[in-house]
Amino acid sequence: MSADYTSGAAWMNAKVIPISDAKISVFDWGLTRSDITYDVVHVWDGAFFRLDDYLDRFMASMGKLRMDVGMERAEIRAALIDMVATSGLTSAYVSMVASRGTPIVAGTRDPRACNNHFYAWAVPFVWVIPxxxxxxxxxxxxxxxxxxxxxxxxxxxxxxxxxxxxxxxxxxxxxxxxxxxxxxxxxxxxxxxxxxxxxxxxxxxxxxxxxxxxxxxxxxxxxxxxxxxxxxxxxxxxxxxxxxxxxxxxxxxxxxxxxxxxxxxxxxxxxxxxxxxxxxxxxxxxxxxxxxxxxxxxxxx
The missing domain is CATH 3.20.10.10 (D-amino Acid Aminotransferase, subunit A, domain 2)
Structure with a gap:
């Protein structure tokens, strides 16, 4: 049975999944501390608009926050393209996210002691102003x-x-x-x-x-x-x-x-x-x- 991407898709752990299956830990500092950065690019009529500009800003944001998600820019770019291509969404709101992640040692207050990670998701096009x-x-x-x-x-x-x-x-x-x-x-x-x-x-x-x-x-x-x-x-x-x-x-x-x-x-x-x-x-x-x-x-x- 093929996956249903009607509501959107996510890229997590190197694979594309239905967005309803996307999850992060309740201990993730992206959730508990808003220690996270993201960027949003849109797809219109089957094409990303200014994708490389958004990637430039996303990479700069990760640098400012001292995050290393273990992926190069080209790998992140490829993940976004693969996710949208798999989803079938021709007009989409596409988010790329880098989170500080879950502490390696429970209860630590050291931001260096977390596993930073990347994930992404795409949903049908969103209008901030309807x-x-x-x-x-x-x-x-x-x-x-x-x-x-x-x-x-x-x-x-x-x-x-x-x-x-x-x-x-x-x-x-x-x-x-x-x-x-x-x-x-x-x-x-x-x-x-x-x-x-x-x-x-x-x-x-x-x-x-x-x-x-x-x-x-x-x-x-x-x-x-x-x-x-x-x-x-x-x-x-x-x-x-x-x-x-x-x-x-x-x-x-x-x-x-x-x-x-x-x-x-x-x-x-x-x-x-x-x-x-x-x-x-x-x-x-x-x-x-x-x-x-x-x-x-x-x-x-």
Whole structure:
């Protein structure tokens, strides 16, 4: 009987298994201490988009956390491709994970005394901002009470599961009727939202925070699109008042690409419609999914 990958697949211990069979130990520090890093790449229309960029960031994150999962970059790349090819998923959300692992000596507090390990999983494509919301434009709140974890406490350039601040801000936003939220740092500047980078159009220039957030691959793609289209774009600090008075706002995420924001707090942007600059960027982003230099076609099994 063939395996059922309808709900997704996982790569563990050098083999592909149905995602329902994927398990880690309850003693794994990835679970008990959030001592873990991961990255997410998407597959669209049977092809990985910018896979090597995501692998570069994943390898850098493992280096910063002093993790060694016993696999070279090429082996991790091959595992991801094999998993998707086996799953049959032509549009997928694909996660690669490195965990500190289970302590070799029970009860140890020494992070060097753990068996680091790699695993991966793929599920049908996930939209961080649902498609119906993206179509009408997202309504977001600028969180006031929950501030982003300081960068000297948790490095936001290492993709991580430290979501306590984001979860608190999400509860506040959802309870107030918003779709999602964006957090400020302790200096009152915009950082990022739960699972996405943020952009604003200010006096004709596309701006995005320069610190306090994950340096997203979709963020990088948007900045490259702006360069190609001749749209001024820069990374800089964005104070709260500047963000709240922006002409356009949009999010950027692997799980759905750029998405227009049409309301921030009580303010309606652009007559409650996608702005002209945002619309050009969104169209170009999806057009780039046909570029052979950015896409890796999967040969399915």
């Amino acid at each position: 498609q119906d919301v993206a179509k009408r434009g997202a309504h977001i709140s600028l969180a006031e009470d929950a501030r982003r974890i300081p960068i000297n406490s948790v490095d936001p350039t290492v993709k991580n599961y430290h979501w306590g601040d984001m979860t608190a801000a999400l509860f506040q936003a959802l309870d107030a009727g918003y779709d999602t939220t964006v957090l400020l740092d302790h200096d009152g500047c915009v950082t990022e939202g739960p699972g996405f980078n943020i952009f604003a159009v200010v006096d004709g220039t596309v701006v995005t925070p320069k610190s306090g957030m994950l340096e997203g691959i979709t963020r990088k793609t948007v900045m490259e699109i702006c360069a190609e289209l001749g749209i001024p774009c820069e990374a800089r600090d964005i104070p709260k008042d500047v963000f709240l008075s922006a002409d356009e706002v949009f999010t950027a995420t692997t799980a759905g690409g750029p998405v227009a924001v049409t309301r921030v707090n009580e303010r309606i942007l652009g007559n409650d419609a996608t702005g002209a600059i945002t619309e050009r960027i969104i169209k170009t982003y999806w057009d780039w999914h046909t570029r052979t230099d950015l896409n890796l076609k999967v040969t399915y099994k």
